[in-house]
Amino acid sequence: MQSYVRISLIFLTLAASMGLILRLMQSGFPLMNYKYLLHTHSHVALIGWVYNGAFIIISNLLQVENSKAFKRLFWITQLSIIGMLLSFPFLGYGAISIAFSTLYVFCSYYLVILIFKYTSNKSRSASARFLRWGGIYLIASSAGPFALGYFMANDMGDSNWYNISIYWFLHFLYNGFFLFVVFAHLTRENHPKGKSIFVLMNASLILLFGLSTLWTDPPAFIYLISGIAAMLQIMAFILLIRNKSVNLINSFTKWLFRLSIAAYGLKLIFQLVGCTHSVQQFINDTVPYSVIGFIHLVMLGFFTLLLLSYFFNNQLIGLTNISKLGSWLLIIGIVLSEVLLFGQAALIQLSIPWLTDFFPTLTAVSSLMPLGILLLTFSSFGNHTVSPSLKQ
Incomplete structure (x- = not known):
């Protein structure tokens, strides 16, 4: 299982490095095709890091670390990411990239089959239900990329339906699959x-x-209905945090976990206030930030810090x-970049003079994240004690 973590961290390092290059390009350095690199950054971050992290949690929950089916599936998935x-x-969305994306989609379908297979004798437990329904939402998320192909083929790339397809994919992937795997844990x-x-x-x-x-x-x-859905998630969060459910081995791991839970709490607040027309107008006016x-x-404050605490x-x-x-370094980079992004959005909304050197400043702050992740990746290759049940 350690090899899975190392590979996931390598992909996170690459994704963070691409994020830094994107920041440099926003600062006036035309290094390559921005849109193509953005697609690469998002796919590697979502699949190479968070999806792989979810795969590791699932394997541990189902106690299938030595399953040949899970091992083969993991490595084929890595081929699709590479x-x-x-x-x-x-190439952007070309024949080759679409072929590898499709390979990932079919790998994710097989993962769902395995989840249902290995939870058949305990399907009534809350954890198994989260895994099963997370798998269903993972399949649902794949409708987004397939719809994108249709809209692109019919010159509808600038339509609302094209953007809604992207949001469909993201919603059912991270609010559905990723989040449900975390709740299963x-x-x-x-x-x-x-x-x-x-x-x-x-x-x-679905309402959300x-x-x-x-x-x-x-x-x-x-x-x-969006507001009702946001309230339901807040109610679930309150029930979750009122009862201790995770045993953490040291103060540093507890700190990472608490930071991730705090980020999730902020997400829930933003969801609720975002269900008002005035806040939506603010978002529409400040989309890049x-x-x-x-x-x-x-992705960084919640999922990444939670995965690190888990590892x-x-x-x-x-x-x-x-x-x-x-x-x-990663935490400081996340916090400072969030302050800059939301701070710039607030300045724009209040008609206060913007931070003129915003993107160079954001680039400098963002450089802390790939540096921190690189150190984490380097550390993962060091010698340390590992629980026998997690060795591979």
Whole structure:
């Protein structure tokens, strides 16, 4: 399992490095095709890091570390990620990159089959229900990329439907699959409110997609159902944090975990306030800052820090001076970049003079993240004690 973590961290390092290059290009350095690199950055971050991290959690929850089917699936998935990494920067959405993306989609389908197979004898537990429904939402998310292909083939790349397809993919991938895998982990130890949390989260998921369509100024009832869904998720969160469900081995791991949970709490608040027309207008006026800030809050502040706490807690990354330094550089980079992104959005909305050297400043701050991740990756190759049950 350590090899899986190392590979995931390498992909995270590459994704963060590409993010830094994107920042440099926004600062006036035309290094390559921005749109192509953006596609590469998002695919490697989502699949190479967060999806791989979810795969590791699933393997551990189902206790299938030695399953040949899971091993083969993992390595084939890595082939698809490498293919996307080597094709998207130069071809964008071309035949080769689409072929590797399709390979990933079919790998994800097979993962769902395995989840249902290995949870067949405990399907009534909250953790198994989260895994199963997370798998269903993973399949649902794939409708987004397939729809994108149709819209691109019919010259509808500038249509609302094209953008809605992207939001569909992201919503069901990270609010559905990723988040449900995390909740499967957090409710695995017979959480006293596990089933109630599952009912609330599952009831909210489809309704919450309405939040991703509010930028189109839909009818008022879409705002209402989005607000209801946001409230249901807040209720589930309250039930979750009122009962301790995760045993953490040291103070540093607890700190990472608490930071990730705090980021998730901010996500829930933003979701709720985002269900109002005035806040949606603010978002529409500040898309390059507020939307990217929100996505990074979820992907970096919540998922990434939670995955790191999970890896540290299971001794899949050794807790050394290097790994702690890397973690702190990453955390500082995340916090400062979020302050800059949301701060710039607020300045624009208040008609206050903007930070004129915003992108160079953001680039400097963002450089802390790939540096920190590189140290974490380097540390993962060091010698340290690993729990026998997690060795591979």
